[in-house]
Amino acid sequence: MSVRVRTLTPPGRGGISVLEIEGSDAEERLLQFANRLPKPGELAVVALRDGGRELETALVVCETKECFELHLTGSPPLVEVVLDLLGGEPALEPDCIEARALLGLAHATSEAGARILLDQFRGALRRSLLDHMGDSDADWKRFAEQLLEAGRVAGAALSPKRVVLAGAVNAGKSTLFNLLVGSERVIVSDEPGTTRDAVTAEIQLGDWPVVLVDTAGEREFLEAGGERGAAPREVLERAGQAIGRRLREEADLVLWLEAAGNREKPGRDLERVCRVVSRVDERADSGEPGERSLSCLVDPQGARRLVEEIFRDFFGLPESAWIRGAAVPVGTALRDGLLESLSPEPDRALRARTSVMNLLGPNPATGL
Ligand SMILES: Nc1nc2c(ncn2[C@@H]2O[C@H](COP(=O)(O)OP(=O)(O)O)[C@@H](O)[C@H]2O)c(=O)[nH]1
Ligand SMILES: [Mg+2]
Known part of the structure; x- marks a missing residue:
């Protein structure tokens, strides 16, 4: 018996799940569960039953006598039942x-x-x-x-590139993250060490999809076991920084932010890194020639444009994809x-x- 079943919609909950059933026995197999099927080129709403048990209501599209689509209400457990009953082999890899x-x-x-x-x-x-x-x-x-x-x-x-925001505490990473995401996703505060967990969001930089990651900032602590040992919040912050280091290693691009007034801590150990001077509204001079700088607070549009530009330059991408x-x-x-x-x-x-x-x-x- 030749029947192949392919799930056309992505897995998971959705408004609808679409299955494609094809093969010389597709029609016969479907008639075991449906009392009628549409003709080629037509569609019909059909109740699917397994004996006396009601399974699903499906919109059935008949492309040819050997190729049907079932549009099911996208509940994963019900779709599983229908898939099990239809049996069949997994669909062949597309051939063209x-x-x-x-x-x-x-x-x-x-x-x-x-x-x-x-x-x-x-x-x-x-x-x-x-x-x-x-x-x-x-x-x-x-x-x-x-x-x-x-x-x-x-x-x-x-496939989105991973861009990780890194740099010293209070460099403005979370502020930039929120700006690029377009909502207040993470807490911004002048209390150092506010961000501990890494936070991830899918965004678009112009035409380009990006997975943006905000990480805990870098700063030195008293050594653990020192005079008074590490305080619990230091331990947590250190854990966040360790996650941050790992994420930087996995990044396609690291944006290393350095606050204009506090640039003594350059990013170490990094490849695929681009330095950006942040919080430039807080300084009086105009910075070094050619440096890339932004102020999320005073010029959010400019900050966004600069990050897009850095991204495209770094990966050698045109404006339009x-x-x-x-x-x-x-x-x-x-x-x-x-x-x-x-x-x-x-x-x-x-x-x-x-x-x-x-x-x-x-x-x-x-x-x-
Ligand atoms: N003046 C000024 N302050 C900023 C700017 N960006 C962030 N800040 C402030 O800097 C502090 C630390 O910001 P945050 O985004 O939490 O830094 P993070 O520790 O690097 O995540 C907060 O008080 C922000 O409001 C900026 O462009 N200009
Ligand atoms: Mg932060």
Whole structure:
């Protein structure tokens, strides 16, 4: 019996859960639970039953006699029951670039990322690769390099970078965090050591999705076991700082804030770090030439713009993530193939070019 079941909506609670049931026995399998099914190209609201037991009410869409969609009320336990009863094998991995792009859309974390995938779903990459199939080696090289760059840029729109705010206590990290998040998520205070746990939020810096992390500030303490040992709040703060250090190591970019009036404590041990002078409204001089500085309190818009600019500079990203209709290689296999097609060994390069074409899979419009 051939039935494959794919969950099209992301797992978890949602307004609706969509299952795709396909295969030569899809119709027969569904009729075990539904007393009627719509005709191809139509849809119907159908009560699903297992013997006398009512399961779910589903909107059933019939694409073909071998491919149905069930739109269920998105309660995870009920969806589980329906999935169990439908049985079937897990769906095959999508076999063409358009289907892979469509599947990726469910997980897109930014509008630009979704638009990039939608273009590939509509055939942008296929058209472009077919246009360049007969290219000379030199033309192909130029084209493949362009595609790889488009893939790198799209990567930043499709999976968020982790940006960690770090620096001394009271540098204004939490103030900047709240500003970028757009709400008072974390406590801001001139009491040093207010932030202990790391706090994370998903934000957009312009077109770019970012996971922003606020961490506990750095400062020295009396050594534990010293004159009076570490006070309980020091112990907690130290724990927060240890979490902060780990998060900095895992960051794609660390923004190290240094308050204009208190810059004696440079960030140590750090790669992928960009220094920013904060709280600049509190100083009289205009700072060093070329330094990056902000004041969340006096110029919040400017602070936001500066962080966006630093982010794009650091990762070499343009202002817009999406160019309408542009071909973008999505997925590591395609990007690896393109990279390999730049090999100086002619045989290897040619084989890679063929494999890139094969990775497109059959054209969904023609089946060829
Ligand atoms: N004058 C001024 N004060 C600021 C600025 N940013 C933050 N502060 C103040 O600095 C203190 C510490 O801020 P906070 O964000 O909690 O610093 P954190 O310890 O680095 O998280 C608070 O009293 C803030 O109101 C700024 O741009 N200008
Ligand atoms: Mg803080």
